[in-house]
Amino acid sequence: MKKNWPLWEVFVRSKNGLEHRHFGSLRAADAEMALENARDVYTRRNEGVSIWVVESKHITASNPKDHGELFEPAQDKVYRHPTFYNLPDDVKHM
Amino acid sequence: MANTDLYNYILGIADNSLILGQRLGELCGHGPNLETDIALTNISLDLIGQTRSYYQYAASFSEEYKTEDDIAFLRLEREYRNVLLVEQPNTHFGFVIGRQYLFDVYHYMLMDELQNTKDDTLQAIARKCIKEVSYHKRFSGDWLKRLGDGTEESHQKMQEAINGLWRFTNELFELTESEDAMIKAGIGVDVSKMKEHYYAEVSLLLNEATLQVPERKNFTSGGKKGTHTEHFGYILSELQYMQRTFPNMTW
Amino acid sequence: MSEKEVKNMEDIFEARIARDEKIEPKDWMPEKYRQTHIRQISQHAHSEIVGMLPEGNWITRAPSLRRKAALLAKVQDEAGHGLYLYAACETLGITREQMYEQLHTGKAKYSSIFNYPTVTWADIGAIGWLVDGAAIINQVPLCNTSFGPYARAMVRVCKEESFHQRQGFEIMLTLCNGSSEQKAMAQDALNRWWWPSLMMFGPTDAESVHTEQSMKWKLKRKTNDELRQQFIDQTVPQADILGLSIPDPDLKWNEKEGHYDFGAIDWDEFWQVVKGHGPCNKERMDARVSAWENGTWVRDAAMAHAEKKEMKNRKAG
Numbered sequence: 001m002k003k004n005w006p007l008w009e010v011f012v013r014s015k016n017g018l019e020h021r022h023f024g025s026l027r028a029a030d031a032e033m034a035l036e037n038a039r040d041v042y043t044r045r046n047e048g049v050s051i052w053v054v055e056s057k058h059i060t061a062s063n064p065k066d067h068g069e070l071f072e073p074a075q076d077k078v079y080r081h082p083t084f085y086n087l088p089d090d091v092k093h094m
Numbered sequence: 095m096a097n098t099d100l101y102n103y104i105l106g107i108a109d110n111s112l113i114l115g116q117r118l119g120e121l122c123g124h125g126p127n128l129e130t131d132i133a134l135t136n137i138s139l140d141l142i143g144q145t146r147s148y149y150q151y152a153a154s155f156s157e158e159y160k161t162e163d164d165i166a167f168l169r170l171e172r173e174y175r176n177v178l179l180v181e182q183p184n185t186h187f188g189f190v191i192g193r194q195y196l197f198d199v200y201h202y203m204l205m206d207e208l209q210n211t212k213d214d215t216l217q218a219i220a221r222k223c224i225k226e227v228s229y230h231k232r233f234s235g236d237w238l239k240r241l242g243d244g245t246e247e248s249h250q251k252m253q254e255a256i257n258g259l260w261r262f263t264n265e266l267f268e269l270t271e272s273e274d275a276m277i278k279a280g281i282g283v284d285v286s287k288m289k290e291h292y293y294a295e296v297s298l299l300l301n302e303a304t305l306q307v308p309e310r311k312n313f314t315s316g317g318k319k320g321t322h323t324e325h326f327g328y329i330l331s332e333l334q335y336m337q338r339t340f341p342n343m344t345w
Numbered sequence: 346m347s348e349k350e351v352k353n354m355e356d357i358f359e360a361r362i363a364r365d366e367k368i369e370p371k372d373w374m375p376e377k378y379r380q381t382h383i384r385q386i387s388q389h390a391h392s393e394i395v396g397m398l399p400e401g402n403w404i405t406r407a408p409s410l411r412r413k414a415a416l417l418a419k420v421q422d423e424a425g426h427g428l429y430l431y432a433a434c435e436t437l438g439i440t441r442e443q444m445y446e447q448l449h450t451g452k453a454k455y456s457s458i459f460n461y462p463t464v465t466w467a468d469i470g471a472i473g474w475l476v477d478g479a480a481i482i483n484q485v486p487l488c489n490t491s492f493g494p495y496a497r498a499m500v501r502v503c504k505e506e507s508f509h510q511r512q513g514f515e516i517m518l519t520l521c522n523g524s525s526e527q528k529a530m531a532q533d534a535l536n537r538w539w540w541p542s543l544m545m546f547g548p549t550d551a552e553s554v555h556t557e558q559s560m561k562w563k564l565k566r567k568t569n570d571e572l573r574q575q576f577i578d579q580t581v582p583q584a585d586i587l588g589l590s591i592p593d594p595d596l597k598w599n600e601k602e603g604h605y606d607f608g609a610i611d612w613d614e615f616w617q618v619v620k621g622h623g624p625c626n627k628e629r630m631d632a633r634v635s636a637w638e639n640g641t642w643v644r645d646a647a648m649a650h651a652e653k654k655e656m657k658n659r660k661a662g
Contacts, residue, residue: 003648004442005127007435024498025432026129027441029647030654032236037129040136041425045505064372119404119413122420123397124632126640128428135421142414149410163409187643243653244646251642336408336466343523345408345466345516 006055008034010042013050020052028053101152102175102272103282104216105165106318107204108148109176112166114197115141116333121184133233137194140226147219167337171330172320175270179262181317181326188241188248188255195234196259199295200266200288201227207283216281235299242303253305260308265315267292351375362562367493370436378562381555382492383437384453385564387444390430391455395448395629397423399463400472408466415512416469422509426502433494449634451621458541460623467520467527467534473513475535475542475580481506482576483546486566514583521587528588535584536592543607544615546573552612577605 005027011020023042028034034053042048062070078084087094118138125131149162159165179197184190205227208220241252267289269277276282297307316322336345346354355375361368368374397420404420407413431441447453458476463469484506487499520531547553547569559565567575577596584591595608617623 003645004440005644005648007432024429024501025435026428027127028129029240029644030651033129033240033647033651036233036236037133040133041129041428044132044136044421044425061371064369116405119417122404122417123394123401123424124636124639126636126643128394128424128431130640130643132421132424132428135417135424139414139417139421142410142417146410146414166410167408187640240647240650241643244648244650245642247642248646248649332405335406340408340524340526343408343527345412345519345523 005029006057008038008053009056009059010034010038011052011054012038012042012048014047015049020050023047025056031055097155099272099275099279100213100281101156102270103276104148104152106175106270106273107208108145108152108165109174110180110197110201111141111148112145113174113176113329114180114193115139115145116329117180117182117184117193118190121190126187134190137230137233140230144219144223144226147222151215151219163337167334171322171326174317174322174326174330175320176317176322177262177265178315178317178323179259179265181323181329182259182262183325185255185258186251188251189259191234191237191241192252192255192259194230195238195299196256196263196296197266198227198231198234199292200263200285202231203288203292204283204285207288211283212280238299238305239303242300242305249304252303256300256305257308261312261314263292263296264289264310264313265318268315268318270318359561362491366491367496368491369493377558379437381558381562381564382495383434383439385559386430386434386437386492386495387439387447388454388456390427390434390444391448391453392459393423393427393430395455395459395633397427398629398632399459399461399625400469402463403466403469406466407469412516419473419509419512422505426498426505429498429501430495433492433498436494445633445637449630449637451630454619456545457615457618457623458545460618460626460629461537461541462625464537465530465534467517467530468538470513470516470520470531471534471538473509473511474517474583475513475538476545477506477509477513478580479542479545479576481510482572487564489563489566491563517587517589521589531587532589535589539592540610540614541618543573543577543610544618546570546576548612548615574604577607581605 006029007025008028009025010023012023013020023038026034026037026041028037031053034055035051038051038053039048043051074080115138118134118141122131122135122138125134145166146162149165153159153161153165156165159168177197179193182189182193202224205220205224209217209224211217211220238252241248243249267286269284269286273282273285277284293310300307354373358368358373358375358378368378400416400423401420404413404416407416431444434444435441444453448455458479463472481503484499484503488496488503490496490499517531517534520527550556550568550570553569556565556568581591581596593608595606597606599606618626621627
């Protein structure tokens, strides 16, 4: 048999209230092992309170080639940001 | 003297952690995969940490030894009280997992009960340990299932390891005089009562791992009374090497 | 793509790096950039896991429980660092198994320092103090390198590595404050590890083939000789604190330059070890290869079990 352990992506919540963040990858034969390995590899220094693992092949990623059509149209939509709107200096807390 | 019994009782628990931690330490850098290497080292680190807590407590009232290291490194072979199971060699990964699982199930039950001890220090240690040991058991149990159920080769290797280690399991539940005394004092755990529960739990997992449960006979023991297997002298020769070669120094 | 188009892409690519933009795995990159990074990152990863061996050699013999735990944790960190780096390298389209294959067949290199033996406990101190000290100097600038996954791995590595050098220095300090035997052990370790540590920065600038390209891609910020000088300048005062003497009769402070002058490095020895003829090259490779080969049945079993379990789940579902 010549099948290698698949690659998994590890997401860790550092503390409650924060989102899970991508921490890195590892190899594991199954989901339980991926979770255990993630705990042993990425939370040795008390870095986490919750872990997600997902096999890397299940992630669909955008292609950098599409950067233009995907992301540039958002660059000129300045009205989505609060600084777009002019308010008199007297108005506080808005 | 009550203190001697308590001292012996603590060492009876602590020496298991020390020797198993030492055995796992031999593997660091030689595991089947980086991830597994890291995991086994974590277990070793937990065990060494536990050892230090126990020895520090024992040294606090021992007349003979002043520090955790005196207790760890300066005793004679016959004075170590660990069970024979934990000193068995890392013959192959199946033995590593088998030894770990057969010990973890016992260790978990012991820590679970030890949380009810009248001794405050032991209680505090047990409360911390139980979380570590709970994870060890999960890790070794998962691996035992993988190896038992995996390939024909792994199945056969795992069965070989279980068969080879089985004869050391009964010793876990034998009571020494110090254990008897500590049970009476409300400090010690009566491990002899955990035996049926232990074999039931282990058998269940072995079945799940498609492995045969060996017969409960032809057991051997002695470690708890300081009569070890021939492997033990070699463990000590590494463990004690520095302290024996350069006595009375600080490191 | 035509040659001209490629050239154009390369210009855009180099400009991005010059602007301090990061390159991510799916971005277009010149083939040479990919190959150089595969080579450097995998070599770095290999160094971490081969580096586990000389120090792992002392885990069972560590002189106190505290030292045993610290050493275990350190060697474990190295496994972790190897893992982060292999994962970073895998994003470039090579698998960990392929990298192992290159290591095991001698096609890939690793840091030569790990081909020296650890013969006394003081060597564990000397490695932490000198080898990790040199490694940190080499590695810190990489936290800012152009390839995103490598830079991120290095941030994590550097953060974790900071205790390693302190641990080593503390071991040395304890020895130097100890008995005459202990102090002699420390001096002996320094004598043996000093020159190999200087060699860790690689050949002199005049001999180094990769420097210019590496600078452009931010795989390097300073030249080998500059880094070596930095290491010497920061380490000599530390040896003074320990009360140890650096085994170099030509070492002396150069007031005018504001640096230490030092003696000639034995480059014949360096190349000898790089080419595989150091004291422990064979032992290191044998240990890695046998760990991997003895683990085959374990890895296969885990995979087989996972597949069976998935089949069962599918049937049940």
